[in-house]
Amino acid sequence: MKTPxxxxxxxxxxxxxxxxxxxxxxxxxxxxxxxxxxxxxYRHFESKHELLKAILAYLDAMLSPRF
Incomplete structure (x- = not known):
């Protein structure tokens, strides 16, 4: 679960x-x-790579139910 x-x-x-x-x-x-x-x-994501992974997971969670 992601924080606000x-x-x-x-x-x-x-x-x-x-x-x-x-x-x-x-x-x-x-x-x-x-x-x-x-x-x-950086308090929320260790690196840009971690942020990118979070973006992909977020988009996957939003788009998966539609397909």
Whole structure:
């Protein structure tokens, strides 16, 4: 189960990727998108790789019931 802050970070990362592309998906840009520090992001995800895995799991959970 993800915390509300983790969900906020995941959704911000998805929006950032959708608007600016995967190249702009950085911890700094995700943090900036919701007005927190990079350290705050790292408190919830160990690395960008962990954030990406969380994004995939989130999208899978949202889309799987539709297929």
């Amino acid at each position: 802050r983790q969900l906020e970070l995941i959704e911000a990362a998805i929006k950032l990727t959708a608007t600016d592309g995967i190249q702009k998906l950085t911890i700094r840009n995700v943090a900036s998108a919701i007005g927190v520090s990079e350290a705050a992001v």
